[in-house]
Amino acid sequence: MDxxxxxxxxxTAKARxxxxxxxxxxxxxxxxxxxKGKIYQxxxxxxxxxxxNCYSCPAAAGAxxxxxxxxxxxxxxxxxxxxxxxxxxxxxxxxxxxICGFLCPFGWFQDLLHKIPGKKFSTAxxxxxxxxxxLILIVFVILLPMLVTNxxxxxxxxxxxxxxxxxxxxxxxxxxxxxxxIRSALGSLFxxxxxxLITVIVLSILFYRPFCKWIxxxxxxxxxxxxxxxxxxxxxDDKCIGCQQCTKAxxxxxxxxxxxxxxxxxxxxxxxxxxxxAAIHYQFMGKACKSSxxxxxxxxxxxKGDF
Amino acid sequence: xxxxxxxxxxxxxxxTLLLTACAGKETTEPESTPNAAAxxxxxxxxxxADAKLDDLYQQENQLFADHKDVWDxxxxxxxxxxxDPNGNYADYLAGTVTSNKDSFTDEELQTLNEDIxxxxxxxEQIAALENSTASDDTAATGSSSDTASPFxxxxxxxxxxNTADGSLFAQNAVTVVNFWFTGCKPCVAELSKLNELNExxxxxxxxxxxxxxxxxxxNEDAIKEAKAVLESxxxxxxxxxIDSASDTGRYASDIMAFPTTILVDRNGNIVGDPLLGGxxxxxxxxxxxxxxxxxxxxxSADK
Numbered sequence: 001m002d003x004x005x006x007x008x009x010x011x012t013a014k015a016r017x018x019x020x021x022x023x024x025x026x027x028x029x030x031x032x033x034x035x036k037g038k039i040y041q042x043x044x045x046x047x048x049x050x051x052x053n054c055y056s057c058p059a060a061a062g063a064x065x066x067x068x069x070x071x072x073x074x075x076x077x078x079x080x081x082x083x084x085x086x087x088x089x090x091x092x093x094x095x096x097x098x099i100c101g102f103l104c105p106f107g108w109f110q111d112l113l114h115k116i117p118g119k120k121f122s123t124a125x126x127x128x129x130x131x132x133x134x135l136i137l138i139v140f141v142i143l144l145p146m147l148v149t150n151x152x153x154x155x156x157x158x159x160x161x162x163x164x165x166x167x168x169x170x171x172x173x174x175x176x177x178x179x180x181x182i183r184s185a186l187g188s189l190f191x192x193x194x195x196x197l198i199t200v201i202v203l204s205i206l207f208y209r210p211f212c213k214w215i216x217x218x219x220x221x222x223x224x225x226x227x228x229x230x231x232x233x234x235x236x237d238d239k240c241i242g243c244q245q246c247t248k249a250x251x252x253x254x255x256x257x258x259x260x261x262x263x264x265x266x267x268x269x270x271x272x273x274x275x276x277x278a279a280i281h282y283q284f285m286g287k288a289c290k291s292s293x294x295x296x297x298x299x300x301x302x303x304k305g306d307f
Numbered sequence: 308x309x310x311x312x313x314x315x316x317x318x319x320x321x322x323t324l325l326l327t328a329c330a331g332k333e334t335t336e337p338e339s340t341p342n343a344a345a346x347x348x349x350x351x352x353x354x355x356a357d358a359k360l361d362d363l364y365q366q367e368n369q370l371f372a373d374h375k376d377v378w379d380x381x382x383x384x385x386x387x388x389x390x391d392p393n394g395n396y397a398d399y400l401a402g403t404v405t406s407n408k409d410s411f412t413d414e415e416l417q418t419l420n421e422d423i424x425x426x427x428x429x430x431e432q433i434a435a436l437e438n439s440t441a442s443d444d445t446a447a448t449g450s451s452s453d454t455a456s457p458f459x460x461x462x463x464x465x466x467x468x469n470t471a472d473g474s475l476f477a478q479n480a481v482t483v484v485n486f487w488f489t490g491c492k493p494c495v496a497e498l499s500k501l502n503e504l505n506e507x508x509x510x511x512x513x514x515x516x517x518x519x520x521x522x523x524x525x526n527e528d529a530i531k532e533a534k535a536v537l538e539s540x541x542x543x544x545x546x547x548x549i550d551s552a553s554d555t556g557r558y559a560s561d562i563m564a565f566p567t568t569i570l571v572d573r574n575g576n577i578v579g580d581p582l583l584g585g586x587x588x589x590x591x592x593x594x595x596x597x598x599x600x601x602x603x604x605x606x607s608a609d610k
Binding site for chain 1: 490492495539581583
């Protein structure tokens, strides 16, 4: 039992709520802007944040990667957004869907909603819906903005415009609350997107992270890197007793023993907390982040060797 | 574990309420800022003046209440659009009464005229008070008042290098100012319609001008792109590159949604609320036309 509480991975998993809160705060650091209704437009806005966080949130510190991708693909000046694609690959290869579990503000929002007490339902039988997010990625984020254009080659950011509930929550609602002119411009599209947001909120209370599982194109991109990402999850065979507690604990419906690096795994660490033998832990580049003591020791040893 | 759940629920609630609280604060903020800027002394003096003003307005309202029946009749005859905010209110009332003289009995007319004379006296006091507070405000802040139009010291260069200043607005009964940027699809979508509007307005003594926020500070590349887009959409009205640090530039930087279209009168003042969204939408076009008509009517009434 001592060993279990000592584990570095376990500590990380336990502090997840706080890490999510901190990440959300850092992603939306310009809080006073929320009351002023003015979007921060400084130089940091040219850089993307890792999670799904609307550019039009007045407090946002950076741009939304999905929004930026569509804006560049849909602009008449560029054919494809190489910079954002590179950004996806960099984050995907290093962290994978760890971003969904720890850094994404909309993921945290759904986590909080799911904590509202009441009857909860399993999504195990709804697995086919998982593929919907890849369809949304290809159609709404890539193809439509690229192909449906006006006479001078400008496309709409289809995902942002017609689907994204984070845009309504962080952008449209705070902006319209503080500006009567924006309020007067709200129409049927806003009502439609509010309906999507409300649906996602209700589903998030009943199911665990429905948006991440079925809709999110950003999660879809990161999921492609989950199997090869430097940060991964390791089940130690010699410690595992095959009790399946981890799979039972997994809210993303992943069979942890069989496929610890499944595309759906958001690295939340619920399996680590559930494991009675402390057999599951995070690893980075194949090196275990097992116990904080050995981790530090390993590092110093290695450093000594280097010098 | 239960405590943790409760804590999370409370946290979630707090965040939701925080958003709502922000909105509530917003409505009170603009009113409190001018006072906060003034020094304590002037604030107190202003409070005294405000109380006096309130009292004077109360006196007027009392008159209207005392002879409610006949005044209600007068108010029913008033034409909203011909109201002139700068003249003495009593003149305006007298005008309405005299032009509808036949509708009143002699007795009623006498009551009305007496009241109007009392109101004239009150109005003069109000005007004197308002003038003194206004000058106090400027003295206290040491800069132009908040109501100064962002176009009063307008200066811009069109894409062919011709300069324009605030006199641009004086030449038009109404100037439609469209804020846009080149990468904005809905902005580009309404350019041809804005060109049509410009043609329509010429006969009314009006004009459409465009301000592209990417072309600020004479950005050559952006101007070239904007020019190409304007040409592709057949938009021939004037577009200006302005200085981002100017009053107009700062006003444009505060715009959070594009396209935004505003109306400016002959004096360089913004009239009405900004219109958000393209006028290629018929509802938006109708709403804008109605506002334009109102500004043009007010302009011809002034002359």
